[in-house]
Amino acid sequence: MDKQQQNSVMASNDPDLPDPLADLQPGDLIEIFRPAYQHWALYLGDGYIINLTPVDEGPVAAMSSVKSVFSRKAVVRMQLLKEVVGSDSYRVNNKYDHNHTPLPICEIIQRAQVLIGQEVSYDLLGSNCEHFVTLLRYGEGVSEQATRAIGAISLVTAAASAFSVLGLINTRSRNRPF
Secondary structure, eight states: OOGGGTTOEEOOOOTTSOOGGGGOOTTOEEEEEOSSSEEEEEEEETTEEEEEEETTSOHHHHTTOGGGGGOSEEEEEEEEHHHHHTTSEEEEOOTTTTTSOOOOHHHHHHHHHHHTTOEEEOBTTTBOHHHHHHHHHHSSOOOHHHHHHHHHHHHHHHHHHHHHHHHHHHHHHHTOOO
């Protein structure tokens, strides 16, 4: 198991296993490990979370859809954590608490409840599920995933530009008559 998932939990209905919900507190950020990306939700309490799902899919299909990554709109839904997680693993990950002060729990929950059922803009890099839940928890949308993706895109763009300039210089030097 990699370092990122060392504190993750598998959802299970086995009564002999400890209840993974016992450690969850209202307002906690939940990181869900999908096969190709991480999905984020905010824990409301009593087994329920709030999260973003694609507009054009029902709640059940939206749970693990890669299509959600490419949507331009999303719906704010309140769902049972175990239904959203399915067979994936998850963990509490309040990783921004060290440099962002969480809002009072009652304010986080109130802000979340007002948004249930609302359609919102979605953008993988600027307004994704991690931005959404951190906005609820801290009053500011933050996404390390998006920052890493933007960095990777910038690096590829810079490399392509450099190769293009080098190719242009090389072409010009071959075309000189002397």
